[in-house]
Amino acid sequence: MRTITIKDIARELNLSTSTVSRALRDSSEIGIETKKRVLELAQRLDYNPNPVALSLLSSQSHDIGVIVPEIANPFFAIVIAGIEDVAFAQGYHVVIYQSHEDYEREVLNVKHISNRRKDGLLVSIATATKDYSHFKSLHERGFPIVFFDRICDEIDTHKVLVDDFEGAYSATEHLIKQGCERIFHVAGPDHLLISRRRLHGYRAALLDYGKPIQDDWVVSSAYNANNSLEVARELLAKPERPDGIFASSDNIAIGCHAAIIEAGLSMPDEIALIGFSDLPISALLNPPLSSVAQPAFEMGRSAAELLINLIKNPGKYTTPISNVLKTSLMARKSSLRNVSVE
Amino acid sequence: MRTITIKDIARELNLSTSTVSRALRDSSEIGIETKKRVLELAQRLDYNPNPVALSLLSSQSHDIGVIVPEIANPFFAIVIAGIEDVAFAQGYHVVIYQSHEDYEREVLNVKHISNRRKDGLLVSIATATKDYSHFKSLHERGFPIVFFDRICDEIDTHKVLVDDFEGAYSATEHLIKQGCERIFHVAGPDHLLISRRRLHGYRAALLDYGKPIQDDWVVSSAYNANNSLEVARELLAKPERPDGIFASSDNIAIGCHAAIIEAGLSMPDEIALIGFSDLPISALLNPPLSSVAQPAFEMGRSAAELLINLIKNPGKYTTPISNVLKTSLMARKSSLRNVSVE
C-alpha cells in the first residue's frame, strides 16, 4: 500500500519538496511552468496530501466530534444529518460517538476527541451523566463545545435547544381541550433538563386550566420504548386509569401506544396519547401518534454553525448564544377526539 | 490549549526523549528507578500520547471505517453496535460514514477512509451504486475490506450476510399456509443483491406450492417507509388487490402497514403482511408486524472480527470467508390468521 508523497514528485521532477509543496498550494512565487509540471504529475500519480501529517503540523484535524446517546434514536440520526449538512459544506468531517447513555463511555469519548485533536465537540449528554467535569475541563482549556438538546446548564457555551416547556404546555393543553380529565405524564429521567422542563410545562398547563396536579399521575421512564412499555402496562393495570397521556418523548409514547392497544383500550376515546419529537415513524402508527414536532435537522444545522464559528474564531470571547427553536403541535388520531372545534 | 508532550517530561526530568519514550512503553532496558519517575510525572501531568504523531509514524490509525447507507435505519444502527462491541474490545475506534444511498457520497467516503489512513473498511453498499471500482482499487492495493448485508459479489474478500433466499422463502411459505392466494411482493431496488435474493426466495416458494407467479404482483420500492407507503397505496387502489404481502424489508413493510390501515382493510384477514429484518419497532405496531428476523448485532460482530483479522495479518492471503447467518420467522398478528395449526 505505498502511497505517493510529495517526495516522489520532487524526485521525479528534480525539485525540492518545498517547491512542490508550494506549487501544489498554488503559491504565487512559483513559476507558471513549474507549477504546471507539478500539477500534472500529481494528477497522473493520483497524489493525495497526507492529512495525518497536516494534522500533526497544524494541530487541526478538520474533524468535529459529535457525541449522542444513541444513533438508533431517529431524533439524533436526523440531528446528525443536519450537522453533516453544514459541516460538509465547510470542509469538516463529522465523527460520530455514542455514549449509549453511559457515563464512563461518555468520558472515554471526550478523551478520544481531545486526544485525537478534533477541532470541536457537539454533544447531547447521556442519561447517566451527573458530573460534568469532563466537559468543564475541556471547555476551560478553550476547546470549542456546543451543547444541543440535552444541554448542560453549568457550562457557559453555545447551546441549541427547543422550548421544551412550551411544547409540553401545548401538548397538555391539547389533551385538556380534547376533554381529558385524568391526564398522566410519562416523564423522562429526572435529572435531565429536558425531562424536567417538559414536566414543568405539563404542570403549568394543568394549573392554568384549573386541573388538579397529582404527583402519582407522573411516572418516569427511560427514553426508550421497551422501558415505557413496561411502565405503561403497570399504569393501565391500576384501578384508576388515565384518560390522557402526555409522554416525554415519542419513543416513550410508542411504548405507551403499544400498551394501550395491548390492553384493548380505544385510542383516543378511552385514552388520548401525545408524544414529543414527532419521529418519522409516529405518523405511520395505528392510530397515528400525535406529537410535538421538534426541528431536529435545523437543530443540527444550528449547532454545527455555532461550533464552526467558535472554531474559526479561537480565543475571541463571544457571549454564549442559546438558540431556542420553536416546536409545533402535530395533532393526529391518537389524541383527536370528535369534540367541537377548539 | 497547550498539551503535554514527551519533551516536557524529558526536560523536567533531565532525560532524553527517547528514554522517556522507552520508560512509557515499559521497555526492559530502562532502569527501574527512572521508569518510576517518568511514570509518576506522566501521571501527574496527565500526559497522553499524541495519536496523530503515532499514526504518522506507523501509518496506522487504530480506526476502522464503516460505511452504511443511513444510520437512521435501525438495522444498521444495530449492526454498528455489534461492530463497536468487537472493535472497542480490540482497541479500535469505529468511524461511521453515511452514503445516504448516494454513489458520489460513497466514493468520497472511501477516499476519506483511504486518505486518513484508516486501518480497514466495513461496508454495506448504497442503493445508487452500480460501479464498484472505488472498492476494487482499494482492495487491490491490499486495503482490508469486509462487506456486510449489501455485499458486492465482484470483490473477492470476506462477507457477512444472511440467507436472504431462505428467509424470503419461509416468509412466503408462511403466507401460503395462512391461506393467502394472491401474494404480492414489494421488492427492494432491482440491482441490490439482497433485493434479488429475496425476490427469488419469494418466487421459489410460490413455485414449490404450485401457486402462479405473476410478474405484476411484484412491485419495487426504495428501502424506506415513505416510498413504500406510496407504492402500497397504488397497489391497494387497484381492482385486484393482494390478500397477502411479503415486503423486502421492515421499513418497506411499515409503509405497507400504514397504507393497509389507511385503506380501512383488516389485517391479517383481508391482507396478511410480513416484512424482513424484525426491527425493534415492528413488534410494537398495531397489529404487530410479522417479520424475518436477522441477527443484526451478530452480523456486526462477525464483520468486525473478520476485518480485524485481516488487519492483523496483512498480506497473508486467506481464502475469503462468506459468513451466512441464519434468519428466523417471527409470526405475529399482521399475518397470523385463525387457521388450523400448520
Added chain:
DNA sequence: TTGAAAGCGCTAACAT
C-alpha cells in the same frame, strides 16, 4: 542503561 540522530509527510521561515 541512556543519549543522539534520523525520519514519518508536510509546511514555513530563512536563505540564495
Added chain:
DNA sequence: ATGTTAGCGCTTTCAA
C-alpha cells in the same frame, strides 16, 4: 523563483 533547514510528537536504530 527555488532550495535548505527546522520542526510538529513520537519511535527506533545506532552509539556510547
